[in-house]
Amino acid sequence: MKKLLIIAFLFIGFAGALHSQQNCAVILKEAEKMFDNGVIENVPALLDECLKNGFSKDEKIRAYRLIIISYLFDDKKDKAEEYMLKMLKLEPEYEINQSVDPSEFISLLDKYRTLPVYSLGVFGGVNYSAIRVTQIYGVNNVSNTAYEYNSSGMGYQFGIRVNRYIYKGFEASAEFGLAQSNYEYIDSLYDYAVVSFDEKQTRIDIPISFTWQLELKKIKPFVRVGFNNSLMLNAFGTSVRRYTDNSHRDITGSDIGLDEFRSKYNASVIGAIGAKYKIKRGHLFLELRYMYGLMNQVNENNRYSSPELIYKYYYIDDDFTLNNYMLSFGYMYSFYKPKKKDI
Template identity: 30%
Template sequence: MKKHLITCCLFFISLWGFSQTSSQCARSLAQAELAFEQGRLSDIINTYTDEASGFTRCLNGGVFSVEEEIRAYKLLTKAYLFQDDEAMAEEMFVKLLKADKEHQLSPEDPAELYLLKDKFKTEPILRVAVRVGANKSLPSVIQNFNTFQVGDKRYNESGAETGLGIGFWFEALAERHLTKGIEVATGIQYRIASYEVEGDLIENDLNYVAKNTSNMLRFPLLVRYSLNYDKKDKDGNRKKILPYVFIGGSYDLMLKAKYVDTRRTGGTAYTLPDESEDLTASDQVAKSNISIIGGLGARFRVGRSEVDFFSMEVRYDNSLFNYINPDNRWVNEDVNFGIGHVEDDLTLNTLSFSVGYTRSLYIPRKRKQYR
C-alpha cells in the first residue's frame, strides 16, 4: 500500500513539475514573439544563442509542443532574415520544415519568407504506401474443354456447392509525384485468387465441384492522376479529399496453384487425392503472366500536418494471356477422369476493393539553382 502511495505521489509531482515547465516555456515563447513585434530582433537571436536561456532549453529539450516548436523556428527564421543572416535563416527554415513537413505560409507572412521558401523543395521525395484488399475472380473463358460434361460449366456461382471466388491481396508501393497531380508507383504485391467451377456429368444428378486457388507474386507499375492535388479551399487550406484514377500493368509470377475441396458427387462419390492437388508441380498453369490494371479511388489527408493519407480504392485487373498451360491440360487423370473436370483456356481477371495508408517521406533541401 505504501509503495502504491509513493508511486502516486511521485507521478503527481512529476506531472505538476512538467505542467509548470510547460507554462514557463509558453511564456518564454510569447515573450520572444513580443520582442519580434517590437523590432528587438537582436534580443531574440541572443536569447536563442544563449543555451542557458529558458527559450533555448525549451526548444532543445522537447518541452515545446509541436505547434510551439513550429512557431519558434518560424520566428527565428524571420529574425535571421531581417538581420540579413541568410545562412542561419536557411538553417532555421530547415528545422521548421522538419517539424512541419509542408509548412503553409499565411498571407500575413513577409515576402522575404516566401522568397526563402521558394528556394527549398518542400514536396516529399517519396511516398510509401501499403494496401490490403479483397478480390473477386472473374474468369474469362477463351475456349471450353471437357470429358463427360453435359451443358456449360458454371463459374463462381453462389450456392451450396460453389462459392463466389473471393481472395485477398497485400501490396507495398513506392510512389513519386511528377507534376500537376501525376504520380508513378511501383512495388510488389502478394495475391491469393481463386475460382470455383461446377459442372454436370452425363446426367444432371451427377456433378462435380473444382476449386482452383493460386498464389502470385506481382510487380505492378502504375500511373495515377489525382484531382485537387495542389488545390486549396476558400480559406487557403489544402483540400483534404483527393479523388484519383489510375492505369498500369503488372508482371505476375506464379508461386503456387492447387485444387481445394475438389470432388464429384451423385452416383459414386469421388474426392481428389492429395497428390493430385498441386497444379504447379505438373506444370498445368502458366508460370507467369502480364496484366493491365485500371481503377479509381480517393485519398484523405490525415495527421496534424495532413501530409499522410488514408485511401480507398476499386481496381480491375485483366490478364492478357492464358492462365492454363494448354500443353499439360490432360496430364492429371485424377482430375480429368476421376472428377470429370478439364480446365478451360481462360484469363484470370479480378475485381478488388482495398484500403491503404500512405506515408510521405521528406528530406528538406535547397533547389539546385540556389545551391
C-alpha cells in the same frame, strides 16, 4: 543508498529541464512582444540558446518562424534561408496560414521543396475473380456445353508499397504482395451430370504503377495505371461430379494439386481509382483496382496429364486468363528531404 542517489540525480535533472523549458517559454513570449513592437534585430539572438535546448517542438517551429520573418524584414535573406531550411527539417509539413503569415515568408517557403521524396507503407484487402475463357476444352461436345465461371468467395491480398514522388500530383509505385484468388467452374454433361470445380491460387504480385492525384487539402482522389508481374506459389482444386437423375452417388475426393497444370508466371495490366486521406506525416488510402490478365493460366503441355480429373470428374482445363477486382485499404508514411528548388 545508491538507488536513492540515482533517483535524486534523475529528479534534479528533470526539474532542471522543466525549469529550463518554462524559462524558454517565457523567452519566446518576450521575443514575440519584441517583434510586435518592431525590435526585430534582437529577436534571433534572444531565441538562439533555447533553440539549441529548451523548446518543445511546437515552440521551436514558432521560434524559427519568428526568426525567419525577422531576418526577412531586416533584409538578411541568406540568414532567413538558413533558418527556413532548419524549420522544414523539423516540420516538413508546415502549413501556411494566409491570415497571419506575411507574403515575404510565404514567398520564401514556396522556393523550397516540401513534397515527400518517397513513402513506405502497407496494404490489405479482398478480391473478386473474373475468368475470361479464350478456348474451350472438354470430354463432351464442347459446341453444346453449358458451362459457367463464377467467383467462389472473396480472396485476399496484402503487402508493402513504396511510392517515389516524381512531380506535384505524380508518383511511381512498386509493390510486393501476397494474393489468393478463388473461382468456380460448373458444367452440365450428357443431360445427367453436373461437374463443379473450385480452384484457389496463391501468388506473389509485383506491380509497377504510376499515379496521378488531385492536390486537394485532405482528401485526394487519384487514378492509377500500371503493369503487374505474378509468380504462382501454389494452386489446388476440389471437384465434384453430381448425377442429376440420382442414378449414382456423387463423385467426390480430396483436394488436387494443380501446380503442374498452371503457368508459373502471369502478367496483367492495372487500372485503379481511389482516394487518399492526409494525416500527419503520411496518408491513409482506399483503392479499387482492376487487374486484366494477359496470359493463359493453363500449362498446355500438361492439359491431359491428370487421369483423375479427366476420367473421374470429366474435367479438362479450358484456356483462360484470370482477372481480378481488388479492394484495398492501407497506410503510407512519408519521408522528406527539404531543400531549395532549382531555379
